[in-house]
Amino acid sequence: MGEFKVNDKDIVVPGEVLVTGMDYLPAGGAFRDNDEVVASQVGIVNLSGRLIKVVPLNWRYSPKRGDIVIGKVADISLSNWFVDFGYPNYGAIPLKDGSSDYIPRGADLTQYYSHGDYVVAQITKVSKSKQIDLTMKGPGLRKLSPGRIINVNPAKIPRIIGKQGSMVSMIKQMTDCKVIAGQNGFIWISGFEHNKEKVAVEAVIMVEKKAHIEGLTDQVKAFIEKELGGTKIDKKN
Amino acid sequence: MKRSWEGLKLIKRIDGRKFDELRPIEAETGVIPRADGSARFKIGNTEAIAAVYGPRGLYPKFLQSQEGAILRCYYNMMSFSGSGERVRPGPSRRSKEINLITEKALFPVLDLSEFPGSTVEVYIELLQTDAGTRCAGINAAAMALADAGFQMRDIVSAVSIGRIGNQIVADLNNEEEHHEQGSTDIPIAMLPRTGEISLFQMDGFIKQNEIQEVLKTAKKAIIQIAKVQQEALKLRYKK
Numbered sequence: 001m002g003e004f005k006v007n008d009k010d011i012v013v014p015g016e017v018l019v020t021g022m023d024y025l026p027a028g029g030a031f032r033d034n035d036e037v038v039a040s041q042v043g044i045v046n047l048s049g050r051l052i053k054v055v056p057l058n059w060r061y062s063p064k065r066g067d068i069v070i071g072k073v074a075d076i077s078l079s080n081w082f083v084d085f086g087y088p089n090y091g092a093i094p095l096k097d098g099s100s101d102y103i104p105r106g107a108d109l110t111q112y113y114s115h116g117d118y119v120v121a122q123i124t125k126v127s128k129s130k131q132i133d134l135t136m137k138g139p140g141l142r143k144l145s146p147g148r149i150i151n152v153n154p155a156k157i158p159r160i161i162g163k164q165g166s167m168v169s170m171i172k173q174m175t176d177c178k179v180i181a182g183q184n185g186f187i188w189i190s191g192f193e194h195n196k197e198k199v200a201v202e203a204v205i206m207v208e209k210k211a212h213i214e215g216l217t218d219q220v221k222a223f224i225e226k227e228l229g230g231t232k233i234d235k236k237n
Numbered sequence: 238m239k240r241s242w243e244g245l246k247l248i249k250r251i252d253g254r255k256f257d258e259l260r261p262i263e264a265e266t267g268v269i270p271r272a273d274g275s276a277r278f279k280i281g282n283t284e285a286i287a288a289v290y291g292p293r294g295l296y297p298k299f300l301q302s303q304e305g306a307i308l309r310c311y312y313n314m315m316s317f318s319g320s321g322e323r324v325r326p327g328p329s330r331r332s333k334e335i336n337l338i339t340e341k342a343l344f345p346v347l348d349l350s351e352f353p354g355s356t357v358e359v360y361i362e363l364l365q366t367d368a369g370t371r372c373a374g375i376n377a378a379a380m381a382l383a384d385a386g387f388q389m390r391d392i393v394s395a396v397s398i399g400r401i402g403n404q405i406v407a408d409l410n411n412e413e414e415h416h417e418q419g420s421t422d423i424p425i426a427m428l429p430r431t432g433e434i435s436l437f438q439m440d441g442f443i444k445q446n447e448i449q450e451v452l453k454t455a456k457k458a459i460i461q462i463a464k465v466q467q468e469a470l471k472l473r474y475k476k
Contacts, residue, residue, distance in 0.1 A: 013470045014346075014383050015391035015430045015463075031390075038430065040348070040388045042470055057474055058274070058386035060292060062351040088294045088306075088355035129303055130353050155386065212474055 008047045011057070011212075012039040018052055029054030044212065057212060061154040061184045063087055063132050067123045068140075070149065070182035073113045081113050083121060085184045086151070089130055093121060097135035118144040118188065120180055140180075147178070147190025150201060152208040154185035159211040160204060167207060167217060174224045175200040199227045251412050257454050259396070259408045259461060264376075264469035266384040274385025276469070278377035280462075281410055282367035287377035288360045289385040292352035306349035306357050310339040312374055314363045320411065335371050342375050342395065342426040342436040348388035357387070368411040369397045372424050375436070380466050384473070392470075393435060394462040395426035398451045400443055405450045407458045425455045429463035432456060 002021030006012055018030060018037045026032050029041040030053055039045075043054035063069070071085030081098065082090040095103055098112055113119055120141050121134040135141070152160065160181055161168050172179050177191035177200040187204055191197030203220050210216055250256065260281030269275035272288035279285075292306045300307065312335040314324045339361065349357060359381065361374040372395035379393040399409040400421040406413065414422055421441030427434050443451070 011471045011474055013392065013467045014389035015428065016467065017430070029388075033431075038391075040390065041386060042383055042474075056386055058384065060273070060352070060386055088292050088352060130351075153386075 006045055008045055010045045011043070012045055012054060013042050014040050018045060018054075024050055024052045027051045027053035029056055056155050058153055059155045061087060063091075063123050063126050063130070063184070065123055065126055067183040068120060069123060069134070069184040070118060070120055070144070070180065070186035070188055071134075071184070073115055073117045073119060076109050076113075076115065081109060081119075083119060083134060085121075085182070086186060087130075087132070087184065089132060091121065091123065091132040091134040093119075093134045093136060097124070097133075097137055100137050113143055118149060120144060120182065120188070144180070144188050145190060147188050148197065148201060150187050150189065150204065152185050152187060152204065154183065156208045156211045157181055157183055157185060159216070160187070160207050162217065167220065170217065170221060171200055171203050171224070174221070174228070175203070179204070196228065199224055202227070250406060252410065256404060257407045257457060259458055260410065262462065262465045264380065264465050265472070266380055266469055267473050272381075272385075274381045274383070274387075276377045276380035276384055278373050278380065278466075280369060280373055280376075280408065282365055283369050283373045284363070284365040285370065285373040285377040286362045286364060287374065287381040289357065289378075289381045289387075290360075291357040292349070292355035293358070295354060295356040300356075301354040303353045304350065306352035306355045308340050308344045308347065308349070308357050308359065310336050310343070310359045310361060310378060312336050312339060312361045312363075312371070314366055314370065318363050318366045320366075335374065338371065338436055338438065339375055339378060343378055343382065343393055345435055346379075346390045346393055346428060347382065348390070351388075357382075366411075368409050368414045368422075369424070371395070372397050372426070375426050376462060376466060380470060383470055391428040391430045392463055392466055393426055394429050394459045394466060395424060395436060396455055396458040396462060397422055397424040398455045398458070399423060400441070400447065400451075405447060405454055407454050423451055423455075425452075425459075427455065427459045429459050 002019045002023040004019050005017045016039045026037045029043050039054045041056040043056040046053050046055050069085045071083035074084040075082035079095040081093040124135045125133040175196040180188045189200050263279040266276045268277045269288045274289040277286045295301050312332050316324050316326050359378045363370050375395040401416050402418045421443050423439045426436035
């Protein structure tokens, strides 16, 4: 029978032995070395059935098919937009995927997305050499209007979104801001009021910093209430 | 009269340590907020800071590898870091060598296959130097890479083991490295879990049968260092 070297929900570091014996299978963030299962990332141990994995606390973004990402149009060729989304290679949006409308051949591509515009796009293809194709066809995929782009650790994005979007929808509701989180760690925040937008940014950064703490939703709620409550009193004066 | 050290035995180290005792170690991560990963490693009076950036685009194109990202390390001693004499800034023959051995010590544990055609850069700055700087640099760099969230087979720990007279000692300081009896300095980097060696250099002479003792001492020291590194990586999230 396998012998556990760590407990469930412990923080582990690369090279730390999680369990010995052949009873458990390594999943993400862990690997098998002879009869030991070893962590390969800094993260939290997660045991489900016979699978043992390490949920990383920090990771380098690696694009996957289907990811929604936010990026900046960095270059335009005759038939492609090239988007910088925080990965070494640019993602290419081919002309045919540029818009749900028909784009005639030879059109001026800057009319749709120009240099420096931020866009929300979806990854359609990741080749073996990590050439990435993006599309703008799909619900919610568009050019972003003025707002703020903040860059957080991509490992924290699931926490910022929350269970079925609970965290992000709470931030949206309480601050009247529009928030879009890309899987690549870029978050777009846009609000009508400057101070509310600022609170939304601070709330997102707070979630990133405290992502591994339980009961964070209540903390963030209290934080936003406190901040917005404070600004209301200021206005009356 | 000619003085001879033959037959004389080292009975105590200059700073009062035991022969296999390390200098006090301090380590922390996340010291550079703008970097993707960072760490500080201090052993005795030797202090190194490492920052990791990337993966990012790599040019000129012939340097790119389709197997995965390449690792580039930049070792630098601060101009005020030495024993009073100003260290000339900029690359030197020595720092070029250390860049290379640091890369070779760290690359085998890293899995960078997710990022072909790009580069991961590690900048190592020595704030204060008192021998064993390349080992301190490797320790800090290994922590910084783990902190950045790269997949690693193991952490890498390094220590310099030396010989003064006939005595094998761990973690020499600057005085010991320039001992008048003549000393040998052997920087070793190991993977603490498996005991695989990823760096082994030597400056000086050593007898064949002494190598075994050197490796034994190194293994013991490296397990101690690895423990400090691992604790430091966890501490960032235990607030």
